[in-house]
Amino acid sequence: xxxxxxxxxxFSIIAHIDHGKSTLADRILEKTGCVAxxxxxxxxxxxxxxxxxxxxxxxxxxxxxxYKAKDGQEYIFNLIDTPGxxxxxxxxxxxxxxxxxxxxxxxxxQGVEAQTxxxxxLALDEDLEILPCLNKxxxxxxxxxxxxxxxxxxIGIDASEAPLVSAKEGTGVEDLLEKIVEVVPAPSGNPEGxxxxxxFDSYYDNYKGVVIYARIFDGIVKAGDTIRLMNTGKKYxxxxxxxYSPGPVPCNELKAGEVGYICASIKQVRDARVGDTVTLDNDxxxxxxxxxxxxxxxxxxxxxxxxxxxxxxxxxxxxxxQVNDAAFNFEPETSQALGFGFRCGxxxxxxxxxxxxxxxxxxxxxxxxxxxxxxxxxxxxxxxxMMVQNPSNLPEPTxxxxxxxxxxxxxxxxxxxxxxxxxxxxxxxxxxMIHMEYITENRVxxxxxxxxxxxxxxxxDALKSKTRGYGSLDYEFIRYEPSKLxxxxxxxxxxxxxxxxxxxxxxxxxxxxxxxxEKLKEVIxxxxxxxxxxAAIGQKVIARTTVRAYRKDVIAKCYGGDISRKKKLLEKQKxxxxxxxxxxxxxxxxxxxxxxxxxxxxx
Amino acid sequence: MMIxxxxxxxxxxxxxFCERKCDYCGFLSFPMKETxxxxxxxxxxxxxxxxxxxxxxxxxxxxxxxxxxxxPSLLSGSQMDQLLTTIKESYNLAxxxxxxxxxxxxxxxxxxxxxxxxxxxxxLSIGIQSFNDEVLKALGRLHNSEQGITxxxxxxxxxxxxxxxDIMFALPNQDMSLWKDTLNQAVSxxxxxxxxxxxxxEENTPFYERYKNxxxxxxxxxxxxxxxxxxxxxxxxxxxEHYEISNAAKPGYRCRHNxxxxxxxxxxxxxxxxxxxxxxxxxxxxxVIKTWKDKIKNGHIADLNIxxxxxxxxxxxxFCFTSLRTSDGIDTKEFEKKFxxxxxxxxxxxxxxxxxxxxxxxxxxxxxxxxxxxxxxxLKSNDFMCEFV
Numbered sequence: 001x002x003x004x005x006x007x008x009x010x011f012s013i014i015a016h017i018d019h020g021k022s023t024l025a026d027r028i029l030e031k032t033g034c035v036a037x038x039x040x041x042x043x044x045x046x047x048x049x050x051x052x053x054x055x056x057x058x059x060x061x062x063x064x065x066x067y068k069a070k071d072g073q074e075y076i077f078n079l080i081d082t083p084g085x086x087x088x089x090x091x092x093x094x095x096x097x098x099x100x101x102x103x104x105x106x107x108x109x110q111g112v113e114a115q116t117x118x119x120x121x122l123a124l125d126e127d128l129e130i131l132p133c134l135n136k137x138x139x140x141x142x143x144x145x146x147x148x149x150x151x152x153x154x155i156g157i158d159a160s161e162a163p164l165v166s167a168k169e170g171t172g173v174e175d176l177l178e179k180i181v182e183v184v185p186a187p188s189g190n191p192e193g194x195x196x197x198x199x200f201d202s203y204y205d206n207y208k209g210v211v212i213y214a215r216i217f218d219g220i221v222k223a224g225d226t227i228r229l230m231n232t233g234k235k236y237x238x239x240x241x242x243x244y245s246p247g248p249v250p251c252n253e254l255k256a257g258e259v260g261y262i263c264a265s266i267k268q269v270r271d272a273r274v275g276d277t278v279t280l281d282n283d284x285x286x287x288x289x290x291x292x293x294x295x296x297x298x299x300x301x302x303x304x305x306x307x308x309x310x311x312x313x314x315x316x317x318x319x320x321x322q323v324n325d326a327a328f329n330f331e332p333e334t335s336q337a338l339g340f341g342f343r344c345g346x347x348x349x350x351x352x353x354x355x356x357x358x359x360x361x362x363x364x365x366x367x368x369x370x371x372x373x374x375x376x377x378x379x380x381x382x383x384x385x386m387m388v389q390n391p392s393n394l395p396e397p398t399x400x401x402x403x404x405x406x407x408x409x410x411x412x413x414x415x416x417x418x419x420x421x422x423x424x425x426x427x428x429x430x431x432x433m434i435h436m437e438y439i440t441e442n443r444v445x446x447x448x449x450x451x452x453x454x455x456x457x458x459x460x461d462a463l464k465s466k467t468r469g470y471g472s473l474d475y476e477f478i479r480y481e482p483s484k485l486x487x488x489x490x491x492x493x494x495x496x497x498x499x500x501x502x503x504x505x506x507x508x509x510x511x512x513x514x515x516x517x518e519k520l521k522e523v524i525x526x527x528x529x530x531x532x533x534x535a536a537i538g539q540k541v542i543a544r545t546t547v548r549a550y551r552k553d554v555i556a557k558c559y560g561g562d563i564s565r566k567k568k569l570l571e572k573q574k575x576x577x578x579x580x581x582x583x584x585x586x587x588x589x590x591x592x593x594x595x596x597x598x599x600x601x602x603x
Numbered sequence: 604m605m606i607x608x609x610x611x612x613x614x615x616x617x618x619x620f621c622e623r624k625c626d627y628c629g630f631l632s633f634p635m636k637e638t639x640x641x642x643x644x645x646x647x648x649x650x651x652x653x654x655x656x657x658x659x660x661x662x663x664x665x666x667x668x669x670x671x672x673x674x675p676s677l678l679s680g681s682q683m684d685q686l687l688t689t690i691k692e693s694y695n696l697a698x699x700x701x702x703x704x705x706x707x708x709x710x711x712x713x714x715x716x717x718x719x720x721x722x723x724x725x726x727l728s729i730g731i732q733s734f735n736d737e738v739l740k741a742l743g744r745l746h747n748s749e750q751g752i753t754x755x756x757x758x759x760x761x762x763x764x765x766x767x768x769d770i771m772f773a774l775p776n777q778d779m780s781l782w783k784d785t786l787n788q789a790v791s792x793x794x795x796x797x798x799x800x801x802x803x804x805e806e807n808t809p810f811y812e813r814y815k816n817x818x819x820x821x822x823x824x825x826x827x828x829x830x831x832x833x834x835x836x837x838x839x840x841x842x843x844e845h846y847e848i849s850n851a852a853k854p855g856y857r858c859r860h861n862x863x864x865x866x867x868x869x870x871x872x873x874x875x876x877x878x879x880x881x882x883x884x885x886x887x888x889x890x891v892i893k894t895w896k897d898k899i900k901n902g903h904i905a906d907l908n909i910x911x912x913x914x915x916x917x918x919x920x921x922f923c924f925t926s927l928r929t930s931d932g933i934d935t936k937e938f939e940k941k942f943x944x945x946x947x948x949x950x951x952x953x954x955x956x957x958x959x960x961x962x963x964x965x966x967x968x969x970x971x972x973x974x975x976x977x978x979x980x981x982l983k984s985n986d987f988m989c990e991f992v
Contacts, residue, residue, distance in 0.1 A: 574989035
């Protein structure tokens with residue numbers, strides 16, 4: 001081992017949402033003098049407002065820290081933060097692959113959660129040394145001994161020496177840092193070898209182009225090198241390398257064992273996909289590092305400019321977002337109801353929500369999103385196969401031999417008193433229980449196989465609502481399975497509104513149809529004419545309701561002052577007449593498109 | 604080119620407060636506390652003065668004043684007096700100015716009526732709406748039928764000899780027999796003028812949601828039509844002239860102010876959300892109270908803005924649809940004189956539509972070129988009027 005390597009510690013922090021990962025990262029930055037306390041924004045590593053608001057980290061930030069240990073030596077800590085949500089499992093796994101160790105933060109008041117487990121398994125897959133630590137020990141409701149036992153029972157690692165930390169108050173953080181020095185192995189790797197660097201994150205910078213975060217496993221990279229990305233085969237010239245502490249600090253070279261950034265005038269984040277291996281073009285490594293996966297969109301929805309919003313503006317914004325988000329993709333599509341827009345693919349529902357919120361907040365755009373859909377595999381009578389992610393593209397039922405839907409393995413962790421409720425919920429969502437285990441006396445993990453299309457609607461909201469926020473969920477795709485699926489259309493005033501079409505299981509169609517009809521009735525205003533709302537499968541109407549008409553022609557009070565208002569009223573009536581004559585089109589407020597997607601406790 | 608009666612104008616004053624917002628009310632009015640009301644009145648007085656100073660008012664004579672709302676009868680006697688004094692000081696009032704004040708039965712006391720009378724109010728419009736207690740309650744009104752009757756009698760006693768009462772049909776819990784009863788009682792009180800309106804379901808009112816969810820027990824459209832026609836008939840029999848779609852008066856008692864709206868006369872308007880029409884400008888005051896007050900503080904409330912200048916196209920359509928509200932209808936010769944082209948040229952599709960309506964008994968065309976809606980036609984008035992916009 002090279003002498004410079006022995007004082008490096010590369011590690012991640014893994015934790016469940018709200019268990020205090022970001023706060024802890026802040027404290028570590030502060031204790032290592034990396035960020036002065038007064039300069040700190042709360043939770044430095046979460047640099048997107050949206051994330052801070054939701055208390056979850058989505059985008060990775062990496063920092064190189066200097067820590068003077070009690071043994072008198074100075075250590076380089078590379079803290080690689082990981083995203084904290086189920087949609088980003090692959091990204092988490094790549095971040096972990098860049099480390100030798102992981103600090104497992106467990107809330108001493110809450111104990112182990114489904115997602116903690118999921119991330120621990122990811123870390124174990126990468127052979128990381130796991131260093132448990134208990135957070136929030138300042139809270140009166142903390143129960144460190146029990147939780148330690150839980151960690152040992154559930155995860156099977158020794159937690160007896162787990163540091164007791166209050167990230168909020170800063171207590172125990174130094175113990176933790178010492179433990180990191182002691183427990184996390186120094187990196188190995190040969191600086192003389194052929195360059196092999198793992199991309200574990202990247203972001204787009206307006207001046208530098210794509211900035212790659214990489215862990216160097218073998219070899220050396222420096223400005224002027226021509227690098228090759230082994231999975232995409234693309235070549236670039238390195239313009240700058242450096243480390244983050246936490247702002248960028250250029251340096252001469254990055255060597256085996258180190259973590260830092262590489263700039264190479266790369267134009268799009270998708271060209272430097274997480275998991276790819278960087279090597280030198282003129283002296284390449286034999287094989288890339290294992291574990292590369294292409295980004296796989298699991299959930300799709302249409303995004304359309306809201307009224308008064310320009311198509312071009314939405315397109316520009318989507319392009320900008322895509323530059324920085326390799327997992328997000330879009331292509332143009334048109335809807336009869338909504339006009340010109342885009343079909344967008346996401347890793348999961350949260351990813352979708354984040355993109356939509358960013359469009360609204362960062363770009364100040366009004367957009368309409370359509371019902372989310374998964375990708376269905378359709379096998380036609382002639383034996384050909386097609387993948388369908390827009391319900392409108394589903395072929396005529398007579399042409400279809402079989403439709404298959406994606407099934408996920410869902411791990412749900414809940415306090416035991418909610419088991420009944422949640423089993424009912426899962427059953428309702430066509431879940432098949434694989435098994436159930438008691439993690440502790442009070443906590444239960446349920447293992448289900450469930451169609452993804454049941455998960456994407458509002459399952460997570462329902463789970464949270466039915467467990468008073470204590471339930472947690474982790475899911476991953478396992479296979480496609482044949483299923484009795486039908487396309488359900490919504491007709492307003494006898495006219496199909498394509499943006500409301502959805503693919504549902506036969507057994508759920510009626511209930512779903514009724515729910516959508518009722519929701520629409522709430523949000524669609526009265527018109528000059530009666531508006532029947534129908535849910536239909538093919539020609540067969542399975543649910544209906546009606547928005548009653550305005551009183552047609554009222555002999556109403558009208559002040560002279562109201563002449564402009566009267567005129568507007570007449571214009572509206574004229575418009576209504578025209579529409580009735582032409583297509584009987586119904587005004588659908590934008591909120592209607594989201595209202596049908598929301599979880600409703602009372603339904 | 605436009606020839607309008609520029610000498611005489613109307614003046615509308617909007618009182619933006621009430622005791623309690625009625626569940627069907629879509630007008631600009633808010634429940635306010637005593638102090639807020641009096642601040643509001645101060646601002647009204649200021650706006651009256653600022654407008655009164657403008658040349659476009661100075662060269663006019665005001666011969667009708669209408670104080671509407673909201674609930675103007677929440678003004679105390681002295682507040683009303685202040686208001687009218689300010690009007691007299693700032694505007695050229697004609698000798699025989701018609702000065703109307705809207706009133707709610709429960710806010711009219713004997714003393715107040717006397718004060719109003721001596722301040723110069725010479726026409727009262729009382730919002731009785733119905734003589735049935737159940738119906739009044741369902742409307743969210745604060746008075747009962749007895750108070751309605753008393754208010755009318757008190758007004759007479761105070762010397763008002765020109766009184767309108769407002770009544771409404773197609774109300775929740777009101778069937779034909781209750782409507783007939785209300786009509787009879789209204790007529791038997793002997794007012795000079797009766798306004799009869801159908802209940803309109805306005806957006807953003809409690810009634811809207813209830814109506815949409817079938818939670819409002821109203822008669823259907825056909826029965827509502829019959830109620831209207833019943834009223835037309837009953838009022839005619841009792842000596843009223845049905846001179847405007849929802850207004851009827853004893854001979855000589857048509858509301859002169861109301862008519863100004865329908866013959867394109869000019870009228871100034873004061874108060875939040877009020878809109879006026881003067882020298883070809885259609886202006887609208889801010890409807891947010893604070894914005895309205897700020898504009899008065901800045902001294903800009905009375906400025907006419909060039910963007911509010913009515914264009915010929917709008918003027919032509921307003922001319923047509925407002926005329927159609929009256930029993931005189933559209934005077935096609937007047938139209939041609941005013942705009943320099945025939946109505947059939949201005950609205951190329953209208954000819955066929957008119958014949959269609961004539962064939963269905965909804966329109967009359969007189970030999971002197973007036974297009975008028977029949978009583979059946981009034982029921983389809985919006986449908987026809989919107990052909991002009």
